[in-house]
Amino acid sequence: MRKTLKLLCLATAMIAGTAGSAKAEGFKIGADVVSSFVWRGGDIGDSPAIQPNLSYTFPGSGIVLGAWGTYAVKDYLPSGATEKNNYKEVDLFLTVPVGPVSITLTDYLNATADGTRAFDFSSDGPNVIELSASVSIDNLSLLGAINIGGADTGNAKYFEAGYKFYDKNGYTAKAVVGAGDEDYYGDGEGDNLALVNTGISVSKDRYTVSYVYNPDTERSHLVFSASF
Numbered sequence: 001m002r003k004t005l006k007l008l009c010l011a012t013a014m015i016a017g018t019a020g021s022a023k024a025e026g027f028k029i030g031a032d033v034v035s036s037f038v039w040r041g042g043d044i045g046d047s048p049a050i051q052p053n054l055s056y057t058f059p060g061s062g063i064v065l066g067a068w069g070t071y072a073v074k075d076y077l078p079s080g081a082t083e084k085n086n087y088k089e090v091d092l093f094l095t096v097p098v099g100p101v102s103i104t105l106t107d108y109l110n111a112t113a114d115g116t117r118a119f120d121f122s123s124d125g126p127n128v129i130e131l132s133a134s135v136s137i138d139n140l141s142l143l144g145a146i147n148i149g150g151a152d153t154g155n156a157k158y159f160e161a162g163y164k165f166y167d168k169n170g171y172t173a174k175a176v177v178g179a180g181d182e183d184y185y186g187d188g189e190g191d192n193l194a195l196v197n198t199g200i201s202v203s204k205d206r207y208t209v210s211y212v213y214n215p216d217t218e219r220s221h222l223v224f225s226a227s228f
Contacts, residue, residue: 025057025058025059025060026056026057027056028053028057029052030228031050031052031053032050032051032226032227033049033050033226034048034049034051034223035048035222035223036048036049036221037051037070037072038223040158040178040180040196041180041185041213041214042214043219043221044070044087044089045070045087046076046087047072047086048072048073048074049071050070051068051069052068053066053067053069054067054068062097063097064095065093066093067091067092068093069088069090069091085113086112087112088111088112089108089109089110089112090111091106091107091108092106092107092109093105093106093107100135100137101133101134102133102135103132106129107128107129108129108130108150109127110126110127125151126151127150128147128149128151128152129148129149130145130146131145132146133145139164139165140161141161141163142161143158143159144158144159144160154181154183154184154191156181156184156185157180157181157193158179158185159180160177160197161176162174162177171203172203173200173201174200174201174203175200176200176201177195177198178197178198179194179196180193180194185197185216187216195214196217198212198215199211199212206228207226208224208226209222209223210222
């Protein structure tokens, strides 16, 4: 694991030399309030949540270092657990632009359990390390991601395509189709890729409403979010 992280740091440093100019520089803070936390087709925490974010864009490079979290308002009983908890997650990320492509290294930390230690990358620890690449071309956005370390040792993969098909009178609408490993993003019954995230999101000003359907689990969600 240490060798992998060293190689990733070296690659990031090499990529940084080719990064483009930043559109915005310095610190940025904000928060979202969501009716439920639905991520890549799955409802996590079964509760409304507050989601703060903090980032810093390095001048002249476009490199972004940031943190994002989600804190459930009410407690729930996770599958296989014996006690209810408020779901908590604290993620760190580093994004490096390489031409039109953004390369991101993310540390997902499930901090729900009492006494959870950050930066525990063991196979049974609370952290998952993901490497992803994304690109936007006009109204089309593409994302590819793979887990490379931490608690998930199966290298779970996720691929997503989004298309903004409406932009009028202050409203924008985007359709999304995402596929991921069944045992990580879907019903947990196989290692094959399956459709796990389909739907549309409609936004106006700081507000967004999203309809999400996961064909693999056959569950649907309607989510309201407000950004501040």
